[in-house]
Amino acid sequence: MQKEQQQLAELVKGKKVAFIGAGVSHKTLIEEFVGLGAHVTLCDKKNSVDDFGSYAETIRRLGIDLSLGEHYMDGFRGQDIILRTPGFEYYQKPLQDAIAAGTLVTSEVELFFDYCPCEIVGVTGSDGKTTTTTLISKFYEAAGRKVHLGGNIGAALLPMLPDVAPEDVAVVELSSFQLISMRKSPKIAVVTNVTPNHLDHHKDMQEYIDAKRNILLHQVPPCREVLGYENDITRSMVPDCKGKQVWFTRLHDTDNGAFLRGDGMLCMAEDGVVTPFLAQKDIKLRGLHNIENLLAAAAAVWGEVPVEAIQKVGSTFTGVEHRIEPVRVLDGVTYYNDSIGTSPTRTIAGLRSFDQKVILIAGGYDKHIPYEPLAPEVIAHVKDLVLMGATGPRIEKAVCEHPDFAASGLTIQHADTMQHAVELARAAAQPGDIIILSPASASFDLYPNFEVRGREFKKIVNELK
Structure with missing residues (x-):
């Protein structure tokens, strides 16, 4: 032992x-x-x-x-x-x-942090944390390091303890529910963004924010913090940082972190040196939000792995299941599974990934988060909206009350089940259309988790004649 x-x-x-x-x-x-x-x-x-x-x-x-x-x-x-x-x-x-x-x-995660003998990289945020965590793990693997991947991403970490060596690295996705009671922080901490989420479980938004801050509060120098520059809340966390804090941003140049340059190059600026490391055109991941995830992951491992490892993964990685995942092309219609869209911000990111209006299946369990920010994005990016679940009426109300709805031509239908929703979406589709499941809601009204929801959607789509 x-x-x-x-x-x-x-x-x-x-x-x-x-x-x-x-x-x-x-x-x-x-x-x-x-x-x-x-x-x-x-x-x-x-x-x-x-x-x-x-x-x-x-x-x-x-x-x-x-x-x-x-x-x-x-x-x-x-x-x-x-x-x-x-x-x-x-x-x-x-x-x-x-x-x-x-x-x-x-908790299981807290005990792992207490006894883990190797370096820990932790990722949290309202959106993007699973893709960012997965990218970081693949960067280390490409550099030849043994990686222990787990936490909120699905695998329990503490049972891995007997197999963890000091020279390994643990890459851990952390939810607000895990972080709320933690009294240790990872050596490298990433906060992608913080937007309203899980307000059915947290007392208020401040409790949710404070839980996320725990990823930073207990760090011991030397350490590293990667924060999303475009999010007001993550930007406000700078005073909590105790080590080398860097940004990631898709919309601005920075002299301290990873950014997307105007010429389409992903760059890292650190210690007065700007290093272009990947061309946007070579990235296989769909969606501008995934550019941000790549920037966050690169900023986390910069100096820890060779640039060649980042380039190799960045130009070959195609994504994680349930995240704008191509399912099937049938009768000229392409189906995508974005069941990870458990909040409006995630669904908005998914909708912005396409350069045409889509048919959207949305709705699910009510986490008591506002849907007004989703309304203009639906009007701008959706031609047919199929709603289901407890939040269906709330999404419809937000969309219909938006001043641009009347002139949008958007049609709204309601479904009782996922099977019904797919049938309605298929009936509305023409060759060349895109149908995407991105619910902007949790799954707990009908499913134990978003993975089960996504797999049922894929099963139904793949069984269509």
Whole structure:
């Protein structure tokens, strides 16, 4: 057992440890913690052990205590350690009461930060963080480094700990839910932008902003911070920076960071030297927002990897699933899956990626964020709008109340299901048209996450006759 794994074992051995929920990462960790000698309690809204399906057998085999049902948070009392899941709101009273009573409240990601022996690069933001995180990981891989990729991007990091060596690099996507309680920051921190999001879970916009700031607040020099210049909130984070702060920007030249020059070259300016490193025409990623993601990723690794590694990845990487992902061409109509469009700003970026008006499928779960900023973009970039889900009426109201709607010729239809939405969009399409799923909303009204939503859309499209 390596040193870091031994330290984790010393933390949990003989301790009473509560896990909130049995998601994928917690299932792995529960077994590991029991093996390390912890006395585990699983706290979950489910009403009985049988509600866990096939995992019920594991619960019984491991002898885990259960605190279930309406009062599942009663299980927090008397615990030495509580591992929360990102979806569990940090400021709920039972959790804060446990902290006040001396319980260590932490998470899988926080424990990874505590014990990880290698350099950590962290990325957060309202938009663009998954593509930026993926690009950074590929830059390091192209330079020959072993990369441990995880966090909000899907893979649990703490179970990777036994395989992490000091010379490796961990590249971590961090959501506001993960950051809100973190007390360690990565050596290299990227904040792409901060726009209204997840206001159904955060008390207000300030709490959301403060959670994002945690990626910077606990850095220890020498360190690096990459901030989006075009976003007012990220620009205001400069006083939080403790190391070498650089910008990324698509719209301005800068003498401190990565930028898109007027001649179409992506450049990095640092220490008085401007280095052009990639031509915009050679980039395979669709959309101007992905130029920004490339600039952010390059600024993060500049000086850490050879320029040739950035050029190689930048000119070959075609994108991440569910992000303006081409699905199929049928009857001359091209279908795109942009299910990652879980907020208006993400959908706006997707719409601006095309040089013609599109047929848009939008709507979903309501995160209580404003849709007025989406309205002019829909009018400018959409010819037919197919709405579904809880936010469908809210999007329609914002669009119809915009002063340019009456003269736009935009048609609006409503669908009950994804199948219905695809059928309506297909019926409205002519050869040469583009149909894009970019909901500007979360998926939780009909799907567990945006990935499942995107895959159902692709399945329906690929089964069209």
